[in-house]
Every structure is written in structure tokens, then in C-alpha cells.
Amino acid sequence: MREIRELLVNKIKELLDNGTVDRVIGWKAGEFCYDVTPAIFTKDDSFDDFLFNGFCGANQSKYLIEETKAPGRDEPEKGKILVLLKPCDSYSFNQLIKEHRIDREKVYALGVPSKGMLDVNKLRNMGINGILGIEEDGDMVKVKTLYGDKEVARKDLILDRCRCCKGSKHVAYDELLIPEAEEWEKDTTDRFAEVEKLEQMSAEERFDFWRSQLSKCIRCNACRNVCPACSCRTCVFDNANSGVAAKVNADDFEENMFHIIRAWHVAGRCTDCGECSRVCPQNIPLHLLNRKFIKDMNELYGDFQAGDDTETKGPLTAFTKTDAEPSIVYSRGGDK
Amino acid sequence: MQVEEKKEFTPLIVAFCCNWCSYAGADLAGSNRLNYPANVKIIRVPCSCRVNPLFILRAFQRGADGVIMCGCHPGDCHYTTGNYYARRRMTTLFSMLDYLGIEKERTRVEWVSAAEGVKFAATMKDFAETIQKLGENRKLRDLRCEK
Ligand code: SF4
Ligand code: SF4
Ligand code: FES
Numbered sequence: 314m315r316e317i318r319e320l321l322v323n324k325i326k327e328l329l330d331n332g333t334v335d336r337v338i339g340w341k342a343g344e345f346c347y348d349v350t351p352a353i354f355t356k357d358d359s360f361d362d363f364l365f366n367g368f369c370g371a372n373q374s375k376y377l378i379e380e381t382k383a384p385g386r387d388e389p390e391k392g393k394i395l396v397l398l399k400p401c402d403s404y405s406f407n408q409l410i411k412e413h414r415i416d417r418e419k420v421y422a423l424g425v426p427s428k429g430m431l432d433v434n435k436l437r438n439m440g441i442n443g444i445l446g447i448e449e450d451g452d453m454v455k456v457k458t459l460y461g462d463k464e465v466a467r468k469d470l471i472l473d474r475c476r477c478c479k480g481s482k483h484v485a486y487d488e489l490l491i492p493e494a495e496e497w498e499k500d501t502t503d504r505f506a507e508v509e510k511l512e513q514m515s516a517e518e519r520f521d522f523w524r525s526q527l528s529k530c531i532r533c534n535a536c537r538n539v540c541p542a543c544s545c546r547t548c549v550f551d552n553a554n555s556g557v558a559a560k561v562n563a564d565d566f567e568e569n570m571f572h573i574i575r576a577w578h579v580a581g582r583c584t585d586c587g588e589c590s591r592v593c594p595q596n597i598p599l600h601l602l603n604r605k606f607i608k609d610m611n612e613l614y615g616d617f618q619a620g621d622d623t624e625t626k627g628p629l630t631a632f633t634k635t636d637a638e639p640s641i642v643y644s645r646g647g648d649k
Numbered sequence: 650m651q652v653e654e655k656k657e658f659t660p661l662i663v664a665f666c667c668n669w670c671s672y673a674g675a676d677l678a679g680s681n682r683l684n685y686p687a688n689v690k691i692i693r694v695p696c697s698c699r700v701n702p703l704f705i706l707r708a709f710q711r712g713a714d715g716v717i718m719c720g721c722h723p724g725d726c727h728y729t730t731g732n733y734y735a736r737r738r739m740t741t742l743f744s745m746l747d748y749l750g751i752e753k754e755r756t757r758v759e760w761v762s763a764a765e766g767v768k769f770a771a772t773m774k775d776f777a778e779t780i781q782k783l784g785e786n787r788k789l790r791d792l793r794c795e796k
Contacts, residue, residue, distance in 0.1 A: 517750060556707075636733065
């Protein structure tokens with residue numbers, strides 16, 4: 314990781330110096346070493362606190378909406394911005410271009426490699442607390458804690474979403490940091506396995522499962538705010554006239570409603586980047602909602618990967634005359 | 650003497666009906682004096698495609714026990730393709746409700762043309778019976794909305 318960071322910083326400096334871009338969205342340490350936060354760097358900034366490590370999970374493509382917006386009346390025209398896209402981020406990037414939310418002309422996209430991002434909760438689940446510092450070293454991760462140093466295999470800390478990796482190939486970029494980046498050794502899982510498990514349950518069990526999950530929601534809106542597909546100018550949940558713009562869930566109806574609508578609004582546009590589940594402070598498996606839609610649409614309307622390109626219509630903005638009738642729902646799923 | 654305090658459950662059913670077909674179909678049923686359950690509350694929409702998933706959830710929130718959406722037969726939409734989009738939307742939405750453990754029989758889509766007064770009445774009767782059997786909607790309801 315160290316070497317890659319060095320390579321990256323050199324590349325960024327080169328692009329800033331030769332005037333290709335005038336700023337870059339990078340990453341900086343947050344309050345803790347594992348909550349790395351996106352930050353903007355310009356030519357005049359020192360790159361000493363620029364970070365690139367396994368905790369740079371944040372998908373940066375959404376920031377480009379704000380950053381490439383046409384300037385207001387008294388604002389100066391901004392130059393190009395450099396964005397660092399991991400392979401999966403490049404899908405979201407494409408999707409936002411498809412939806413005309415990013416001005417492609419104002420972006421220089423540098424593809425950066427990823428060997429799977431890390432999940433600090435996995436360390437905690439191993440009983441490792443009081444974390445002071447984390448250092449990645451090849452296949453191992455060295456953790457400095459209040460209670461002494463620990464060493465853990467990197468593969469045991471991989472974020473669940475990365476275990477369903479779409480691959481090391483970028484679908485959009487202007488340049489690749491490492492052109493011939495090889496596939497990383499992932500221990501993959503079938504991304505629909507958990508959805509299927511739920512489908513096999515009885516309706517009552519499913520209801521209880523989702524109640525136990527969704528009732529934890531504190532309606533912080535982090536899942537919506539982080540989602541690159543959730544990019545409406547005014548979200549229905551911020552629109553006072555919609556009647557659903559509550560700041561808290563008043564009862565379990567609202568918990569269900571918020572999640573059904575959030576997931577439905579991004580159906581066909583969600584690239585399955587997994588950011589919603591990663592940021593949820595309550596650890597609600599939100600990806601299980603998104604993936605249900607993806608699975609249904611794949612089965613009913615043909616395989617589709619949002620963000621694969623910038624043209625193909627998504628399944629909910631297209632149709633065929635022979636689509637299944639909604640009554641098909643009565644005969645699908647586990648319990649009939 | 651003791652007064653029986655047992656109230657029979659009558660489901661509340663909300664029907665979103667497209668102005669150009671099912672709404673006219675309901676009209677026809679009426680002018681032909683065909684009976685359909687009085688607990689079906691019709692909401693007229695300009696096209697089945699106007700039905701937003703929030704409408705459906707809202708209806709449940711406000712105490713509906715079943716929600717049915719009726720539109721023009723595929724191919725006959727007044728705006729040519731609205732109902733094709735609506736069909737995909739409702740399929741995915743209903744499937745999600747089922748995934749959350751909400752009884753899938755509580756939602757339905759039926760295509761009814763302006764000439765099908767008989768079908769309209771029969772559909773509503775059948776749907777009302779299904780919901781009657783299912784009982785009250787408890788899973789998607791706002792407690793504050795209760796009378
Ligand atoms: S991030 Fe989690 S707690 Fe916050 S609104 Fe989303 S689901 Fe609820
Ligand atoms: S939840 Fe829906 S309305 Fe809100 S930003 Fe996401 S897609 Fe847009
Ligand atoms: S006009 Fe009736 S469904 Fe579109």
C-alpha cells in the first residue's frame with residue numbers, strides 16, 4: 314500500500330503541475346485512523362496527510378455532482394478536477410454520467426487499484442479494541458492498540474461488499490495508475506445468497522427479520538447521503554410537501570416506508586457499490602434490499618449491471634410488450 | 650339482556666383507477682346497476698403510470714387493508730406506453746413488499762377497459778373477498794392514523 318500511495322502522490326503532483334487539473338479529491342485521516350474521509354487537495358497543499366489505504370472505501374463519484382456544477386453568476390469558472398476511482402467506483406461514475414449529473418468534460422478520472430477495502434468492525438468483532446494505528450503490510454495488517462500490537466491476516470478484514478467484487482477492471486477512466494493491475498485473490502461469495510436465504514423463509518419470519526433490522530434505524534439519512542445513485546436535486550425525504558420529510562421515524566410504518574422507497578428509487582440505478590451498508594451506524598444490511606431489486610430485475614427483465622456503460626436504459630426506464638404481469642409475484646419466492 | 654359487541658371486519662380497499670379505462674369501467678358498472686362492494690374507495694389517476702409507490706404505501710398507512718391498481722390493457726394506454734412502465738414498477742414493488750413479509754395478496758394489478766363494467770365489478774368483488782379473508786392490515790399501518 315505504501316508504494317502505491319507514493320506512486321499515486323507522484324502522479325497527482327504531475328497532473329496538478331502540468332495543469333491537467335487544478336484540484337483532486339483525495340483522502341485524509343478523520344478522527345480515527347480507520348475513518349478516512351474524502352478531502353480536496355490543490356497544488357499549494359502539502360500531501361503529507363494524503364492517505365491511500367484500505368480504509369479509503371468512500372466512493373468519490375458523488376462529490377463530482379457538486380464539483381462539476383456550472384458556476385453561479387459571481388463564481389469563477391473552475392478547472393478540471395481529478396478523481397480517484399477504484400474499479401467499483403467507476404460504475405457509479407458511469408451511472409451519474411448517464412443521468413447527466415456529472416459534467417464529464419470537467420473531470421479527469423484516474424483509475425486506482427483495489428485489493429478489497431477493510432472493515433474496522435471485523436477487527437472489533439475479533440475483540441481488538443482501543444485501536445491507535447493500522448498499518449497494511451502485504452497480506453498482513455498490523456494493528457497498534459492500547460493493549461499492545463496485534464497482527465491479523467488482511468483477508469479476514471475485507472469488507473463484505475468486496476467479497477462480491479465486480480472485478481479489477483475499471484469501466485471508465487482517463488488514465489490508469491497501474492495499467493496492468495492483476496485480479497486480486499478474493500474469496501468470493503455469491504452476492505444473492507443472502508437474499509435467497511430470506512426468500513426461503515416464511516412471510517412471518519421475513520417480517521420479523523426486517524422488523525428487527527429496520528427498527529434500529531435512527532433515520533440519520535447517511536445511507537441516502539452517501540449513495541451515488543441518490544442524487545436528486547431535492548429528495549422526497551427533504552421535501553416538506555411530501556409529508557414524509559420527517560427527521561425521525563415516528564413508528565414502524567415510517568421505518569418500513571423510508572427503506573422501501575429509498576431502495577425503490579435507486580432500483581435499476583444502484584450499482585451495488587455497498588456504500589449504504591458500509592456507512593450505516595446501526596449496521597443494517599441495506600444491501601439486502603438493493604440486491605433483492607437487482608435479483609428480481611435480472612430474473613424478470615434480463616441481466617443488467619448499472620453503470621456498465623453510459624447509454625443502456627435501466628430496467629425500470631424500459632419495457633417489453635411481453636413483460637411478466639405483477640401477479641407473477643404470487644407464485645414466486647419461497648412461501649407461496 | 651346482553652348486547653353483542655362483536656363488530657364485523659369490513660376491509661377498506663383503495664383502488665387506483667386510470668381515468669381512460671378502469672374509471673370509466675367503474676362508471677359503466679354503475680350505470681348498468683352492477684353491484685360491487687361499497688368499501689372499495691376509488692382514486693382516479695390520469696394513467697396507471699401516475700401511481701407512485703409512495704401512493705400505495707400511503708394508502709396502507711392510512712388504514713387500507715388492500716390496494717389494487719387498474720389501468721388500460723397493455724397496448725391500449727391512452728399515452729401509449731404508460732402501463733408498460735407501471736407494470737414493471739408494480740411487479741418490483743409488490744415483490745419487495747413480499748420480501749419484507751407483507752402479505753402479497755394485499756396488492757393487485759388488474760387491466761380493465763372502459764367497456765368492461767362486468768369485469769370491474771367482478772374484480773372488485775373478488776379482491777374484497779380476498780382481503781376479507783386475509784383480515785386487517787397490521788404490518789403496514791400508521792398507529793397515529795387510527796381513529
Ligand atoms: S444509515 Fe442506517 S440508521 Fe442511518 S438512515 Fe440509513 S438505515 Fe437508518
Ligand atoms: S431517496 Fe429517492 S428522492 Fe431521495 S435522493 Fe434517493 S432517489 Fe432521490
Ligand atoms: S391511460 Fe390508462 S393506463 Fe395509461
